Structures are given as C-alpha cells and as structure tokens.
Amino acid sequence: MMRTHYAADVKPSMDGKTVTVAGWTHETRDLGGLEFVILRDRSGLVQITVKKKEADAKLVEIAKKLVKETAIVCTGVVKSSKMAPGGVEIIPSEMSVVGEVFKTVPFEVTGKVPADLDVRLDNRFIDLRRIETNALFRIRSETMRAFRASCEAQGCQEITTPVLVSSSTEGGADVFRVDYFGKEAFLAQSPQLYKQLAVIGGMDRVFMVSPVFRAEKHNTTQHLNEVTQMDVELGFADEEDALAALEKTFIDILADVSKTRAAELKTLGASITVPKSLKRFTYAQAVDALNDAGFPMEWGSDFSKEAEARIPDALGAEAFFITRWPTKARAFYSMPSEADPEICLAYDLVYRGVEVASGAQRIHEPELLVKQLKYHGLRPSNFERYVDAFRYGAPPHAGWSIGCERLLMQLCNLKNIREAALFPRDRVRLTP
Amino acid sequence: MMRTHYAADVKPSMDGKTVTVAGWTHETRDLGGLEFVILRDRSGLVQITVKKKEADAKLVEIAKKLVKETAIVCTGVVKSSKMAPGGVEIIPSEMSVVGEVFKTVPFEVTGKVPADLDVRLDNRFIDLRRIETNALFRIRSETMRAFRASCEAQGCQEITTPVLVSSSTEGGADVFRVDYFGKEAFLAQSPQLYKQLAVIGGMDRVFMVSPVFRAEKHNTTQHLNEVTQMDVELGFADEEDALAALEKTFIDILADVSKTRAAELKTLGASITVPKSLKRFTYAQAVDALNDAGFPMEWGSDFSKEAEARIPDALGAEAFFITRWPTKARAFYSMPSEADPEICLAYDLVYRGVEVASGAQRIHEPELLVKQLKYHGLRPSNFERYVDAFRYGAPPHAGWSIGCERLLMQLCNLKNIREAALFPRDRVRLTP
Numbered sequence A, B: 001m002m003r004t005h006y007a008a009d010v011k012p013s014m015d016g017k018t019v020t021v022a023g024w025t026h027e028t029r030d031l032g033g034l035e036f037v038i039l040r041d042r043s044g045l046v047q048i049t050v051k052k053k054e055a056d057a058k059l060v061e062i063a064k065k066l067v068k069e070t071a072i073v074c075t076g077v078v079k080s081s082k083m084a085p086g087g088v089e090i091i092p093s094e095m096s097v098v099g100e101v102f103k104t105v106p107f108e109v110t111g112k113v114p115a116d117l118d119v120r121l122d123n124r125f126i127d128l129r130r131i132e133t134n135a136l137f138r139i140r141s142e143t144m145r146a147f148r149a150s151c152e153a154q155g156c157q158e159i160t161t162p163v164l165v166s167s168s169t170e171g172g173a174d175v176f177r178v179d180y181f182g183k184e185a186f187l188a189q190s191p192q193l194y195k196q197l198a199v200i201g202g203m204d205r206v207f208m209v210s211p212v213f214r215a216e217k218h219n220t221t222q223h224l225n226e227v228t229q230m231d232v233e234l235g236f237a238d239e240e241d242a243l244a245a246l247e248k249t250f251i252d253i254l255a256d257v258s259k260t261r262a263a264e265l266k267t268l269g270a271s272i273t274v275p276k277s278l279k280r281f282t283y284a285q286a287v288d289a290l291n292d293a294g295f296p297m298e299w300g301s302d303f304s305k306e307a308e309a310r311i312p313d314a315l316g317a318e319a320f321f322i323t324r325w326p327t328k329a330r331a332f333y334s335m336p337s338e339a340d341p342e343i344c345l346a347y348d349l350v351y352r353g354v355e356v357a358s359g360a361q362r363i364h365e366p367e368l369l370v371k372q373l374k375y376h377g378l379r380p381s382n383f384e385r386y387v388d389a390f391r392y393g394a395p396p397h398a399g400w401s402i403g404c405e406r407l408l409m410q411l412c413n414l415k416n417i418r419e420a421a422l423f424p425r426d427r428v429r430l431t432p
Helices: A057-065 A117-122 A131-153 A192-203 A239-260 A262-267 A283-292 A305-315 A366-375 A380-391 A404-411 B057-065 B117-122 B131-153 B192-203 B239-260 B262-267 B283-292 B305-315 B366-375 B380-391 B404-411
Strands: A018-030 A034-041 A044-051 A071-080 A088-099 A177-180 A183-187 A205-213 A226-235 A279-282 A319-326 A343-351 A354-361 A397-403 B018-030 B034-041 B044-051 B071-080 B088-099 B177-180 B183-187 B205-213 B226-235 B279-282 B319-326 B343-351 B354-361 B397-403
Touching: A018 A044, A018 A088, A034 A057, A034 A071, A044 A057, A044 A071, A057 A088, A131 A205, A131 A226, A131 A239, A131 A262, A131 A404, A131 B131, A131 B192, A177 B177, A192 A205, A192 A226, A192 A380, A192 A397, A192 B131, A205 B205, A226 A239, A226 A404, A239 A262, A239 A319, A239 A343, A239 A354, A239 A397, A239 A404, A279 A283, A283 A305, A283 A319, A305 A319, A305 A343, A305 A354, A343 A397, A354 A404, A366 A380, A397 A404, B018 B044, B018 B088, B034 B057, B034 B071, B044 B057, B044 B071, B057 B088, B131 B205, B131 B226, B131 B239, B131 B262, B131 B404, B192 B205, B192 B226, B192 B380, B192 B397, B226 B239, B226 B404, B239 B262, B239 B319, B239 B343, B239 B354, B239 B397, B239 B404, B279 B283, B283 B305, B283 B319, B305 B319, B305 B343, B305 B354, B343 B397, B354 B404, B366 B380, B397 B404
Parallel strands: A044 A088, A279 A319, B044 B088, B279 B319
Antiparallel strands: A018 A034, A018 A071, A034 A044, A071 A088, A177 A183, A205 A226, A226 A397, A319 A343, A343 A354, A354 A397, B018 B034, B018 B071, B034 B044, B071 B088, B177 B183, B205 B226, B226 B397, B319 B343, B343 B354, B354 B397
C-alpha cells in the first residue's frame, strides 16, 4: 500500500517514527520560512511541515506548487508539537503528487463557502471529500453492518431475491418497466413476495439488504425512486414475534451506531438516545391523540407527513410503534384481525416523526388471500402463482422492512433524504 | 415464537424435557400401534412418536391424517431412544396443523423421485425444502457474510451504488433499458464506475454486494442475466495491493465456509481445500501452457470456457491468478503497463477451471483514459462526466469483483449456475 498510517493514527507518542501518509491537500499555508500542508484522508487531517531552509529543494518546490485537492503521498518523521493541530506534525523527507488537479474544483471541500445540495450531488465525488459527508457514509456503512449483525444474532440467514420481476407486488401502479428479451418485466418494488416464498420454503428466518424501486412522481424531501431496504421475514411467527424482532433490531442498530460512530455523529451535530424498549400505540390511539392535540384526522386514512411529524409530541416518545391499522389502508397480504377484520395486524415504526419501518403478519391461508385481493380491488388471476404457493403447507409468518435512507436521515438529522444516498435517484436526477 | 427448539437441537441428553418444534411433515410411517411422524425444519429432522393407545384421541386423529409437507407445531417430551434416528424422539402431548396442504405437492421433497431442474425452479418454494437446496443456500448466506467480514477486517467500508444508471459501463451493448420518467435509463452492468467515484471521493477502501445485469442472449450453464457481484475498490493502491486483497478475501471465504458450513458441504458431497496462497501465471504463460498441453490457442483472445477448464491441469493448481492480460482483451479503464502498453494490469482468479473473479488497476489519469477509450473504439464524449471526475486529484486505485453465483457453483460442484441463485433469471426465466 502507498501508506503506512491514516492521518488520525499519527499520534504525538510516535515522535521520531517514520510514516507514510496518503491523501488530499486540504489546505496550504505559506509562512515564509515554513510551508504547512494539511493532508486529509478519510480518517481526518494531519499537518505536514516543510522547513524551507532545511528541506530538500525538490520537495520544497513540490510543496509550494500544491493546489487544494491534489492527491499526494508523503513520507516523513513524526514530531510531537504543541503548536500543531492534534499535537503532532510530520517533517517530510519525500513527497510526491499521485493525482494532479487539472481544473478548478467545483466547490470548497473545506466548507468555507457552502455549496447548494444540487451542486454537491452533481459532483458527489468531490462532496464525499467533505468531512461531514464522509462521516455520514461511515454511519451508513455501520447501520447496514449493525442491521445484519442483529439479524444473524436472531438466527436469520441472508437471501438475495431478484430485482427483475414479472409482476408488480402491489398491483401494477408506480412500477418501472423493463424490456426483457421481448417480454415485459418490472423492477421490484419490494422483495415482499420473494421473502415470503423463502420462508414458506423452509428457510425459516431470513434477512436481506436490497435496492427497491418506485416510479412515483414525488418531489419531496422524504422520497427517492431507488432506495435501499433492510428486510426481515420470520416463519412460524406471528405479529408479536415480528414486532419483538423489529424492536430488538432497531435498538441494536441505535446502540451500535451511537457507540462505534460517536465521532462521526458529533461531526454532524447529531446524537442518539438508545431506548430500552419501544412503546406501542394502536392506530386508533394515534388518531385520537392527534385529534386531541388539535390536529383533526379521519379514521381510515394514512397519516400525512405533517400528521406523522406531530405524533411524537402527541404521544410523547421519540420512537414508537403504531399497530392495528385499518385493513383497507394496508397491503392486501396483511393478516386481518380475527376479532375485527376491518383491522389488520400491520405496524409502523415511527422515529423522530417519520415512518422508518413497516410490516405485518402475512396471510398464509390461500383462500383468505384470494378474499383480501378482491377486497383491495385487485384481480386474483394476476396473483395466481403467488397464491398457489400457499397451498402446500404454508406456516404463519410475519416480517418488516426498514428504509435505510429514511433511518439514516432521522439518525443524522438530515433535512433531505437525497443526502443519505451515495448517488440519489429522483424524478429528475439520474446522474452521476 | 411457535417453537422452543429446532429439530437438530433436540438431543438425547434432553431426556424428560418438554420442547416445542415446528416444521413440515417430511414422512409418516404407520406401524399399527405406533405412528411415526418425521418433522423437518431448516436444521434437519426429528422423529415424533405417537403411541396410539396412550396418546390423546384427538392427537392420534391429527397424526393419522397428516400428509407430507403439512406445516405443524408439536409440543412433547424428549425421550432418548436407541431405536430412533439420532437417538432421540419426541412423545407429543399437543400437535396442531398450522399450514394445510391443499394440492398435490409438485415433486418429492425427500428426493426419492428426482425432479428436473426446471420443475424445481418453477416451484422453488418447494425445492427450498429439499435438504440439499437448504444446505446450498446456507452456504451462500455464509459466503456473503465471510466476504463482508474479510473486507471489514481489511479496512473497507460498505457502499451502495445505484442500479438505475444513465449510461452503460462498457459502452452500450447488452444492457437492459428502462423508461425513467420519459428518459432512457439502463440497469447497471457493474458498479465499476461508481465504486471508482467513491474511492477518488476519499472513501479510500470500499466494498459492496450488489445485483448486476447483462442483457446477453446466453444459454449456458455458467451465465445468468441477473447476478450478485461482490466488489472491492482500493484507493492509493496498485495492482499488487488489489491482488493481495483478493487473495486474502478468497482464502478467508474458503476457510470460513469450510469450517462453519462443513455439514452442509457434506450434504452436497462437496469439500474445500483451503490454499495458503495463490500461484500467479501471466496470460502469456497460460497460453503457452495450453498450447503445450495440446490445446492450441491464439494470443490476444479471451479463454474459451473449454480452454479455461483445461487451465488447472495445464498449470497444476486448483485456484490461481492469471495476470497481465492483453490490453485489447480487457475493459477500457484497465491500466496499461508502462513497459508495454499492449499488456495491462488486469487479472482473473480461476477456481476449479472457472473464472470466479476479475479486476485491474484502473486508469486514474484523465488523458490516458481518453486515449484508451479511443483505443477500444469507444467515444470519449459518451464518458465525458466520468473522465472529468479524474481531473480533481484522482489517486491510483485498483479493485476487483467476485461473482457470487460462480463462486458458489465451484464451491459446491454445481453443474448449473441456476442452482446457485434463489430465483434465477435467464433468457427465458423471469418467474417465479
């Protein structure tokens, strides 16, 4: 490798040791006899101090010509120094440019001149060099790791289901169409039906992290057309089992990220309180609370984003479940309650005023599935193969999915979901 | 949960303990006074013994009527028994059917009557209940886990790049087209360009597991149109760094799977020898060896599948690298050798006669990129934005990707790559 140490790993205690660092010229300062080069890599910053009189002439020449964002590799001796940032500097013996800057960098990586989100996203390869963006995607990486670790600890195995599918999950609307060797295919809106097939196929407890697609013509700060979904499905399980698993997974993620990414959260000015457990409110209770709080809402409809944002105050919690939804407001495969079929065993997880996860106990009885397809105005004939799969010993099962970008947005207090995707896709954005 | 124990966890040492198991009726045997029910879950089989005279009449009634593949939940007392398979049986006190069988199961899950692969794939939700298929996907799950664990140990962070892209990676051929709100989009053939952007954006070392798509009209046992790719890209790194990382990751996966999935490999009649290191042969050496082995091949072309299959014998190794390929045989972004630009710093990993991974040091200099685009007959104007990204301090970088299904196929000695995908997609197969 071209480096021996990351910037943040160069410590005053290493005084006298020779190291090689590699990264970008974050800033330069010419103080006459001294030239300071601040090198940045994903770990942070470190100062390289060139003493013009003492240093090799060629090295001084390179250092003097360095423009911001040049990729450099530098070997030198570590020197503990009370004057330098972090108490340490590197006195270089060799310095080479490995990636030249040929054009004016489209915006200031240091953030001294703020750039618009659109400019940042158009030049994401530059935006990623910002310390804040770097921190955000380190948190994202850890969120996915924590999700998988929690699933594995709960006995789930990972599966991969297709993106290219022959029928839409929810019945035809808002799908992207693909020409598949002359046949019509769709991009999966959710791995829903496939993870159910895996579970009734005996895989028992499964999880996956996968891209999903919605051709919705949204133009909000909370929607994207391609997102990452973190899914779980549990066989021989009911609503209660799935809620308990979601509660554990959500808390595990929060606990992990708040611990292992404390520095990155601080960089973003975000903080996480890890709850011991999550309160549960029924849909009816949530509607009542909103009405009581002077925010009138009709029973039966989904919560508007505005209503959702009011719920935490109305119910007095940062993270909680809303359970027992109106059957007509949820997907056709949600299990109706035996006591009252107008209510189903579906649930949402609301975090800081935004729905970050949702799920349900599924219908595992083929005749009830047919009945509910009709109830939702869908044609059973379009779902024949799916329904048929439940005719060979399908056990009760339940599951849920967490929206990765939604969760990241709430964890890091982002104002726009586009920030949470490395290369976001919205109605107008298909590049880079 | 509906169970307290998986089948394989019910041990003779638990004699006298009450357990609840849940799974499918794998087989039933009526021996007059005794009714044996073999219950199967993802862990294996366990015998439930119903003593007709002693048991509850209702329970006997349920047991007698059980057809194969019915989903059941059973509570009973564990009894150590030298007669029972695994030395243990369950004497039930309660048994209930939770998933009825309504139609004739399309083929024998026990494998007593072998089913064609097409029939199995058409009914994958039944095929998954076969002990062999179950074992295979437990190995697949572990392969992905081992890949990620190795990447994390090597300091890589996970990224997610889009499936929907505005231009094709390799220049236009064999892509699936998508109507994106009136604009033309494509399904990503590889995350190649995006992982490079992440690395030159300062993320330094990244990995991902993602679906990729090729609209190739293949009809072979080694190709699918949607596959899972396991990618790595390293910044401030050269060919040697990337080869070392691939070698470590590959050996880590083999070591992990052979240890943690030993039982499943045995079920499939497969075994893994973990190499200490991988030999390297240049492309020129491989061509010479094939010619010497009486399998004539011309310099400059890619190896045919037949040639590839002969290489292990010709070179005398199960797993090895082929390095230093002809520049014209590889992707435009492969770094040409300084000594001889007709040779590039690309490499393949061949395992048991099949290419399971490939990669290269990439070109990080914008003008060289433009030159190589032209050399490959591609229009630089189609790659303008991509090339531009290298104009702001792009360091040397290199990477590779492993084909998940290809690797699984070779690990488990599968004859057809379709077996290695949960719901495979080929030219004619878009369901289930």
